[in-house]
Amino acid sequence: MNEWVSLNRDSGRGEAASTTTKVRAERVNVHYGDNHSLKDVSIEIPDRGVMAFIGPSGCGKTTFLRCINRMNDVIPIAKVTGKIFIDGQDIYDRKVDVVELRARVGMVFQKPNPFPKSIFENIAYGPRIHGLAKSKADLEEIVALSLKRAGLFEEVKDRLYDPGTGLSGGQQQRLCIARAIAVEPEIILMDEPCSALDPIATAHIEELIDELKSDYTIVIVTHNMQQAARVSQRTAFFHLGNLVEEAPTEMIFNNPKDKRTQDYVTGRFG
Amino acid sequence: MSQHTVASFDADLGTLAGMISDMGARVGRALSDSTRALIERDVQLAQQVIASDRVIDLLQHDVEERAVATIAKRQPMAVDLREIVSTIRIANDLERVGDLAKNVAKRVIAIGDQPPPINFTTGLATLATRVGDQLSAAVRAHHDRNDAQAVAVWKADSAIDALFTSLFRELLTYMMEDPRSIGLCTHLLFCAKNLERVGDHATNIAETAHYVITGELITAERPKADATSAIDPNLLPPAS
Numbered sequence: 331m332n333e334w335v336s337l338n339r340d341s342g343r344g345e346a347a348s349t350t351t352k353v354r355a356e357r358v359n360v361h362y363g364d365n366h367s368l369k370d371v372s373i374e375i376p377d378r379g380v381m382a383f384i385g386p387s388g389c390g391k392t393t394f395l396r397c398i399n400r401m402n403d404v405i406p407i408a409k410v411t412g413k414i415f416i417d418g419q420d421i422y423d424r425k426v427d428v429v430e431l432r433a434r435v436g437m438v439f440q441k442p443n444p445f446p447k448s449i450f451e452n453i454a455y456g457p458r459i460h461g462l463a464k465s466k467a468d469l470e471e472i473v474a475l476s477l478k479r480a481g482l483f484e485e486v487k488d489r490l491y492d493p494g495t496g497l498s499g500g501q502q503q504r505l506c507i508a509r510a511i512a513v514e515p516e517i518i519l520m521d522e523p524c525s526a527l528d529p530i531a532t533a534h535i536e537e538l539i540d541e542l543k544s545d546y547t548i549v550i551v552t553h554n555m556q557q558a559a560r561v562s563q564r565t566a567f568f569h570l571g572n573l574v575e576e577a578p579t580e581m582i583f584n585n586p587k588d589k590r591t592q593d594y595v596t597g598r599f600g
Numbered sequence: 601m602s603q604h605t606v607a608s609f610d611a612d613l614g615t616l617a618g619m620i621s622d623m624g625a626r627v628g629r630a631l632s633d634s635t636r637a638l639i640e641r642d643v644q645l646a647q648q649v650i651a652s653d654r655v656i657d658l659l660q661h662d663v664e665e666r667a668v669a670t671i672a673k674r675q676p677m678a679v680d681l682r683e684i685v686s687t688i689r690i691a692n693d694l695e696r697v698g699d700l701a702k703n704v705a706k707r708v709i710a711i712g713d714q715p716p717p718i719n720f721t722t723g724l725a726t727l728a729t730r731v732g733d734q735l736s737a738a739v740r741a742h743h744d745r746n747d748a749q750a751v752a753v754w755k756a757d758s759a760i761d762a763l764f765t766s767l768f769r770e771l772l773t774y775m776m777e778d779p780r781s782i783g784l785c786t787h788l789l790f791c792a793k794n795l796e797r798v799g800d801h802a803t804n805i806a807e808t809a810h811y812v813i814t815g816e817l818i819t820a821e822r823p824k825a826d827a828t829s830a831i832d833p834n835l836l837p838p839a840s
Contacts, residue, residue: 556675583677585815595677597609598602 352377352517352547353398358412360393360402367393369571371412375564380539380548382558382579385568386599391551394568395519398549399435400428416517433460436510440522442502444494444509449486452494452505453477456513472512480508481538500531507538511546518542520550524557536561555595559583567591612670613680616663616687617743620694623659624739627694628732630656630701631798635728637708638791639721646708649701656698663691679812686812690742693801693808697735700794700801707787720774720788723767724795730760731795734802742809753806754818760799761826767792768828796826 353375360368368390375381383391393402400421402408414421421431433456444452453473456462463469473490477483482504486497494505503523510518520539524532539548539561552558558565559579566576567590575588586592593599604610630649637645667688670676676684734753741749771785771792807818 555677559677584681586678592678593602596680597604597606597674597677599605 350377351375352416353549354415354418355394355397356413356415358394358397358410358414360390360397360411361409362405363407367571368397371568371573373566373573373576375547375549378544378547379564380543380550380562382562382565383549383551383568384553384555384558384565384582384594385574386594387553388570389568390571391566391568392521393571394573395521395549395551398517398519399432399437401437403428433513434515435517435519436513436515437519438503438506438510438521438523441526442499442506444497444502444505446493446495448491449477449494449497449505450490452509453512456509460513462513476508476512477505479511479542480504481534481541482508498531500527500534503527503531503535504538507535507542511542515546517547517549520548522551522553525553532557555583567594569594606674609674609676609680612666612674613683616666616670616684619659619663619666620687620690620739621743623656623663623691623694624736624743626652626656626659627697627701628736628739630698631735632728632732634701634704634708635724635732635791635795638704638711639725641708641711641713643709643712646705649705653698653702656695660691660695663687679815682812682815686742686808689808690739690805693804694739697798697801700798704791704794707791711784711787720771720785723763723770724788724792727760727763727767727792727795730763731798731802734760734799735805738802738805738809741806742812745809745813747810747813750806750809750813751818754803754810755823757799757803758823758825760796761824764792764796765825765827765831768831772831 351374353373355371355373355375358368358371359366371390371394383395385391396402397410397414398416398421400410402410410422416434419426445455447455450473453476454463454469457469457472463472474483474487477486482501485501486492486505494502497505503526507518507523524535527535536557539550542548543563550558550561562579564576565579565582567574567582567586567588569590575582575586575591577587581587582591583595586595630652633645634649636642637649667684670684671681674680734756737749738753740746741753768789771789775782775785803822810816810818
């Protein structure tokens with residue numbers, strides 16, 4: 331077990347939303363081969379609450395999101411420089427166990443991607459491999475609790491052993507969120523979690539994000555500006571690989587300082 | 601400002617801006633017509649003002665509907681949202697000014713052609729001109745996105761208040777001198793008060809313009825010089 335992970339897992343949990351910094355990025359650059367996709371991004375993401383990343387396609391928001399749990403490591407041509415700290419610890423340090431890191435920093439993708447297994451197994455898999463459950467009863471409790479927190483339990487409690495892929499799109503996405511929650515992460519990254527969902531399923535996810543934000547630091551990439559305005563407390567606008575502006579959400583949508591932000595949020599980018 | 605990707609959004613905003621300009625012009629005319637009717641004792645003109653208020657009310661209604669529809673359809677953000685909200689607010693202010701002009705016109709009819717026992721016109725005409733200028737300057741500041749002009753209108757309202765206060769004293773003196781003038785002077789006092797209120801609406805419009813342009817509300821205390829609510833009638837010069 332990695333040292334700092336066990337030391338820091340419980341830091342700052344269970345208190346009211348604070349203003350301490352959860353994630354700090356310093357001059358992060360990402361190259362995909364010759365393509366300089368992210369340029370000198372420095373940002374502080376506060377502990378607990380929702381931060382939204384917005385910007386046109388190809389602006390670097392997803393690239394940066396993927397740096398926070400080192401998902402870019404799996405792309406051979408990707409080169410990440412700069413520093414990213416979670417609770418003051420450099421996550422690109424050699425000592426860091428990437429598997430443990432990704433348990434601390436969960437991720438939910440654009441398209442719901444449940445494992446081709448039962449609903450129960452989808453949730454149980456993570457806690458089992460991370461050794462979070464001591465007994466079968468423990469595991470069942472974790473599964474039930476995770477489903478409850480994801481607002482899915484009532485809908486699936488009678489068919490926990492049916493395949494997860496048999497659920498509706500919105501339910502599958504909530505299953506993926508439950509799966510992320512099951513390993514007790516501190517940060518949840520969401521990459522356009524609602525773009526494949528209908529408005530009702532989207533409303534369920536937004537409601538869920540609102541409930542989760544008091545316990546987790548949530549970073550959400552979204553193309554839906556109204557969604558960013560609804561769910562987030564702070565918003566960062568990316569453009570051409572640069573972080574243009576980061577501010578309280580109402581500032582970004584009511585009175586942004588940068589002309590590029592203004593043009594983007596008002597729909598003036600050609 | 602550059603164009604929206606969706607050109608019909610620009611058309612929607614353009615239509616709203618046009619409606620506000622139209623309303624501003626109509627309300628400005630109603631205001632100047634009603635004071636001219638008062639000064640010249642023109643009952644016919646007063647009736648025209650009263651009839652024209654219906655159009656202003658309908659325009660306000662249209663602006664509101666169109667603004668709400670645009671918000672629902674486009675989900676505007678930042679300056680666009682402020683712009684649309686501002687049209688609703690300004691249309692509301694202009695509609696109220698229209699009502700005040702109509703009220704002046706009604707008083708012209710009530711006064712009828714009884715001969716003016718006093719020369720009251722100079723003070724009222726000055727006030728009316730001043731108020732009309734403020735109103736059109738405020739509407740123009742919004743239309744041209746001219747924050748300096750909006751702030752100038754906002755600051756100049758105290759001059760109107762001061763004019764109204766002096767008219768108030770003057771009319772009170774007439775009433776004390778000759779109780780037969782009380783009926784007429786009371787009507788005139790209300791007309792003056794109406795004009796002073798129009799000044800307040802012009803200030804509101806200036807504040808709205810400032811908000812559209814800068815994204816910030818004017819938080820400072822508005823400079824005021826309307827002292828009439830504190831005037832003790834016993835301290836006025838006694839009737840001769």
